[in-house]
Amino acid sequence: MLIELKIENFAIIKNLTIEWGSGLNILTGETGSGKSIIIDALGMVLGGRSNKDLIKTGAEYAYVEAVFSFYNEDLSKFLSENGFEIGELIVLSRQINRNKPSITRINGRVATQSVMTYISSKLVDVYAQEENQYLMSPKNQMDLIDDFCTIEHKKKQENLLNLFEEIKKYEEKKASLENFESSREREIDLLTYQIKEIEDANLTPYDDEDLENDFKKFSNSSLIRENLEATLNLLRGDYEVSAVEDGIDKAVSFFSNVKKFEPDLDEIYKELENIRFNISSVYKEIESYLENMDIDQEKFMYLEARIDTVNSLKKKYGYNIEEINKFKSEAELRLKELKNFEENLNNISQKIDELYKESSNLAQEISKDRKTVSKWLEENVEKEISKLNINNARFKINIYEKELSSTGIDRIEYMISTNIGEDFKPLSKIASGGEMSRIMLGFKSIIASKDNIPTVIFDEIDSGISGMTANIVGKKIKELSNDRQVIVISHLPQIVSKANSHYKIYKEINKNKTRTYVKKLKNSERVGEIARLIGSEEITDLTLKAAKEMIEGVEND
Template sequence: MLVELSIKDFAIIDNININFTQGLNVITGETGSGKSIIIEALGMILGSRTSKDFIRTGCDKSVLEGVFYIEDISILKQTLDELSIDIDQDNLLIITKEICANGPSLSKINGKTMNLTMLKTITTKLVDIFGQHEHQSLLDINNHQLLVDTFGDKDFASLKSKIRELYNELQEEQKKIRSLSMDTSERDREIDILRFQIEEIDEANLSEDDEYNIEAEFRKLSNISKISQSVDLAISHLNRDEYDFQGAINLVNKSLTLISGAKEFDDKLEEFYNRLSDLNFELQDISRELNYYLNNIDIDLDRLNYLHERIDLVNKLKRKYGNNIDLILKFRHEAEERLNKLLNFEKEYEKSLKKIKELEDKLEKHSSSLSGMRRKIAKILEEKVKTELSQLNMSNVDFKVDFKRTSQFTPQGFDKIEFLISTNPGEELKSLSKIVSGGEMSRIMLAFKSILAYLDKIPTLIFDEIDTGISGRTGQIVGEKIYNISKNHQVICISHLPQIAALADSHFVINKVSKSNRTITEITKLSHEERVEEMARLLGGVNLTKTTLKHASEMIEMSKKIKK
């Protein structure tokens, strides 16, 4: 659950810390006080799009932080291990988001930097934010099938995965047959090109070691004069004894003579004498071998020209077929495979057609099974939604999950699902977008969430003004629904309804105040007395009266009985 939320230098928030509790946490406040900013900040912590516009005027960055207690670590253990995130014995995850004015945003989990994809693999398992944009998602019929599928079991998920695999295979096979489906002239033209490319590479007679060996030999032959001069000078330095310049061998011999005369007086010099003697033999051997090397150097201009042409040929092939010989040979192999397919066009075409037919038959069978499972789920869902809506003061609603078949297979089978609703007796079923009001949409969304709450393992649910467009008795029922959800989840609810606020386990109020000629947002966890006053404000406006205070107190007491 979300234990603590810290927001610093964000929009009109200077620095606030909110300590949430288990159960139902309700946040109330005047319109424009900053309730939506709290949700924006939390959304950015969880991985939603950030904006530098939210950085408080005059500040370099905004710092947002959420501290989460993970009661069941097994849900996240594999993901945490894959991302190398350490978690202490208190099972706390600290997620930090820095929004910088002069640089990219930075996200961290327990001190480890995360990119957006990595962050969301964690946060989607921690929090589900449920606000006005979810209303729009329910109006999008593309999401209706996803909602139905949410109620599927492991066998359902396994079958759906199998269909996705078959669909991907079908796509590949259809792509293959499209590449074979060309007119005769186009096919002949490609055959000619492929043959030319293969022959050009074969004529070069390339091997994997060619590139290194050819360049090494070319480098040697093109520098033969420099090599000869260097070797000749090295031999001279080893041997010559002229113009009072003594060679290395002569100098070593003189050193041997000197040590030979001295070693009879000190046994330690024997080792040095032996080493100098070995060095003398080694230098003479090197001198002989260098002389042999120099006398046998062959300046083969024909070979040099051949190597030059060979390098030009390899470079030409590189420009056409790949950056190195390995890639050129790989290109040749793939070209040969493609050529064989084109030469055996009819055989390959028939083979692909047969494969497509087999895949389509399997998809038909599995999609039909999946559709049957969906229809069973839909029947149960229809009854549950109608029951939930009835409890939400929409007793005459008829709700139906409508099935149509898509013209082609999709990765999810062949079902096209749409939710239809009739809010009044005698009216025909229509699309949600055509008939529901804002208040009705809020209740429909809450109905779905109430049903999903028992399947959902996400520990924290956030309701952002889901009570839009409702009041009175309906508001009371919505509040009780949200409270029931909070028995199995931590719930944080932004609300303007006293009926919901009265059921809170923890009640916070947001106020906009002026300090040092600047507007800032403050949030306070209310005591019992403060809560009564806030409830009275929600009931009756700014001017508190004995009547509204009494009514507020009675609502809180009544809610305690409901919660029991």
């Protein structure tokens, strides 16, 4: 339940703290004193809309904090999974700043608006006068029925939604194919040409690097011969024995005279002999290469044409042979799809038909669930509103079949007859403001018993009622508060007299500034406030007596 509400710099409230009690909490006060502002502040911290205009004049921020005492296993799990501390209390806070973004916190940690809205929906159910319009919407009427259905029903709804998402995907694919038919032949011609061009090239791994290496070699053959011949001239020149070989021979001869006196030089001597042999061998190998070197002009022309072909394919289809072949495989697959256009179109159409059939069967099950719950809801709503002095009222839910959609095949309309002999008419066209408030209270009673929401708030639920009806509504609210906390803004003494905790909201003007205050009334003070609500401009002994009797009447019930 809601334990404490702190409000700072919100509208005409400078600083206000309310410590709430269990059972029925009622707020009273003169018109304009700030009662609804308190509910607005609570609505903001629970995830409602924020507006910088709500910041008190002269202040830089508005701050609201709500402290709840409530344990719910699912909610605790949700908090833990989202990284919030879990304790005996849940503290929700929100600060809106004049020149900075607003900040939302749960147990001291910054939270998103969506997380705050989800958590608050498990803690509080707020009813305001404008919520009467909620029941007028066919969509909301259906949602209310779905909320009373089983978990299995909700899974069916989710499955139906998923099926329609899949239908949409296939229908878009089908439309794309049908729109594409005009350009299909052009794409077939292009793909056929591209595949043939790659096939005609008869590419092999050789065409990647080896082809380019051979082409470079052939295109530079003259330069190769020229440099090899220059190397031979350096090694031997025009003589049989080159100056290089002659010099090495002499060095070998000198070392042979020395090594017999210095054995340590034997290794160097052997290296000189190897050098002499290697120079001769290199010479012979170069000479042999030059003799066998054949500049095949025809092969060079082939290589030149081949590398032009391969480079052209690389520019069009991929930077290497592997990528070109990958492009070819994808093009062949796409060509097959295009040539099998009719078959693909038929397959997609068949898939759509199957999905619609599955959706239709599921929608029938969902409709059956709704009809079952509707009968139960009809009985319970009639029972609740009859308790609220809408005598002889009959309530029924019409379920019409409509075209299959992601929500099913049902169109819902709430119907009511408030007098004997009157035909059923849509709820939106027959109920008065006072009747709508009581009907909504009846729904809230049923919803609260189902969802086990620990705190229910009514902002002027007593609009449009008086006298005996007000007393009946008060008793219903009191009954509702037996197993949950209820907070009510009311101006009717018949309802206010039933409070467990009574708060008076008042404002004072000091130095041209208006401030709102709250006071929890003692029993003696409650008598005076209820006497004021009875209607006299001046509180008299008679109104005081009536107020006291009202309170005592509740205590004796």
